[in-house]
Amino acid sequence: MSIPVSLIRCMSYDPEDVRSAVRASLEPMGGMGAFVKHGHRVLLKPNLLIAKPAEAAVTTHPEIVRAVAMEVQEAGGEVFLGDSPAFGSITSILSKNGIGEVVEDLGIGVVPFRSPVAVAVSNGVAFKSIEISAESRKFDVLINLPKLKTHTLMLLTMAVKNLFGAVVGVSKVGWHLRAKDDGRFADLLLDISRVVRPDLNILDGILAMEGNGPGSGDPRWTHIVAASPSAVALDHVIASVLGVGPDMFMTLARAREQGIEGSLPEHITTFGLSIKEAAVRDFRLPATAKRVDFSLPPFIKGRIRQSLSAYPVLNMEKCITCGACADICPVNAITLHEGGGGDVDRSVCISCFCCQEVCPERAIDPVEGRMLRVMKRIGVA
Numbered sequence: 358m359s360i361p362v363s364l365i366r367c368m369s370y371d372p373e374d375v376r377s378a379v380r381a382s383l384e385p386m387g388g389m390g391a392f393v394k395h396g397h398r399v400l401l402k403p404n405l406l407i408a409k410p411a412e413a414a415v416t417t418h419p420e421i422v423r424a425v426a427m428e429v430q431e432a433g434g435e436v437f438l439g440d441s442p443a444f445g446s447i448t449s450i451l452s453k454n455g456i457g458e459v460v461e462d463l464g465i466g467v468v469p470f471r472s473p474v475a476v477a478v479s480n481g482v483a484f485k486s487i488e489i490s491a492e493s494r495k496f497d498v499l500i501n502l503p504k505l506k507t508h509t510l511m512l513l514t515m516a517v518k519n520l521f522g523a524v525v526g527v528s529k530v531g532w533h534l535r536a537k538d539d540g541r542f543a544d545l546l547l548d549i550s551r552v553v554r555p556d557l558n559i560l561d562g563i564l565a566m567e568g569n570g571p572g573s574g575d576p577r578w579t580h581i582v583a584a585s586p587s588a589v590a591l592d593h594v595i596a597s598v599l600g601v602g603p604d605m606f607m608t609l610a611r612a613r614e615q616g617i618e619g620s621l622p623e624h625i626t627t628f629g630l631s632i633k634e635a636a637v638r639d640f641r642l643p644a645t646a647k648r649v650d651f652s653l654p655p656f657i658k659g660r661i662r663q664s665l666s667a668y669p670v671l672n673m674e675k676c677i678t679c680g681a682c683a684d685i686c687p688v689n690a691i692t693l694h695e696g697g698g699g700d701v702d703r704s705v706c707i708s709c710f711c712c713q714e715v716c717p718e719r720a721i722d723p724v725e726g727r728m729l730r731v732m733k734r735i736g737v738a
């Protein structure tokens with residue numbers, strides 16, 4: 358059966374505009390009532406990366422949360438909201454981005470993800486068991502609310518990547534270390550999506566983030582609300598809207614290799630706007646964007662790994678020496694300087710860019726290794 362993905366134009370965060378866009382996005386799937394029945398306990402999982410105001414486009418917008426929560430309540434469900442930021446408390450993030458007000462207005466229960474539990478991934482590709490939040494598993498319905506953003510490591514973060522938030526707090530960093538490269542990390546994300554299995558995904562692509570996301574990019578109006586029961590199908594359609602194919606987007610490439618439903622155009626039926634009508638021109642990808650296949654044998658890639666990777670550089674002018682980057686680095690590659698800025702030990706850096714994700718000052722820039730620059734110039738990366 359074909360997987361529905363709806364694409365709806367939404368020009369602003371005016372509460373009525375957002376509510377009608379969310380409602381229109383669910384119509385082809387039978388409305389919220391097709392997912393939520395009277396008495397269901399429903400968990401919303403927004404993107405709550407770090408404490409930034411809504412207009413910075415780092416986190417899911419409060420009006421998306423409000424609109425979805427109201428739809429759930431109208432269908433007779435009880436609404437909860439949960440996540441596990443890698444840095445900072447969920448309370449401070451909710452208060453900074455305005456979701457806190459929505460939580461109060463609508464009586465939403467906040468569920469911080471704190472307790473990891475090992476879950477077997479029966480058909481897992483990268484890992485056979487993954488530790489995720491026990492709290493996230495206690496609900497009748499899970500609704501994933503990703504933000505449309507670029508991502509220095511994975512190119513884009515949307516529905517599949519947002520589920521990484523089900524891994525508790527700083528243990529996310531350990532998974533970067535275990536995954537080692539972006540291909541295996543994509544496999545891990547797909548394994549997590551097999552375990553977490555959201556019932557519904559509704560994407561906030563009204564004000565997106567382009568450039569060096571997910572924490573340090575630039576807001577860009579893309580005016581889209583999208584919905585699908587499949588995280589992979591939704592990501593696939595939005596990547597097409599941005600003009601990004603599997604040759605660039607590792608998560609989609611790996612999903613195709615694994616034969617996941619929703620990873621090929623013939624698996625999907627779109628509703629609302631066509632991909633052409635929704636198309637976003639000249640969307641700026643991260644400076645680290647590269648082709649998935651370098652056309653080089655793996656043993657050569659291994660030997661010149663540093664030169665083929667992008668790496669972070671700390672900007673002395675912007676750095677306030679808060680220490681967040683050094684604290685989160687899984688391999689202790691960062692040494693901070695007293696007056697601001699610091700050094701990255703490239704011999705140990707695994708290019709996970711967790712440091713950039715948590716930097717509150719946009720003080721970390723990705724820089725391409727020498728060989729990567731050359732290969733991009735000649736069109737093989």
Ligand code: SF4
Pocket residue numbers: 669685686687688689690691701705706707708709710711712713
């Ligand atoms: S320096 Fe940054 S990119 Fe490198 S391993 Fe540490 S956190 Fe990851």
Ligand code: SF4
Pocket residue numbers: 671672675676677678679680681682683693698712715716717718719720721
């Ligand atoms: S680079 Fe960013 S995260 Fe690291 S110490 Fe400076 S301000 Fe903090």
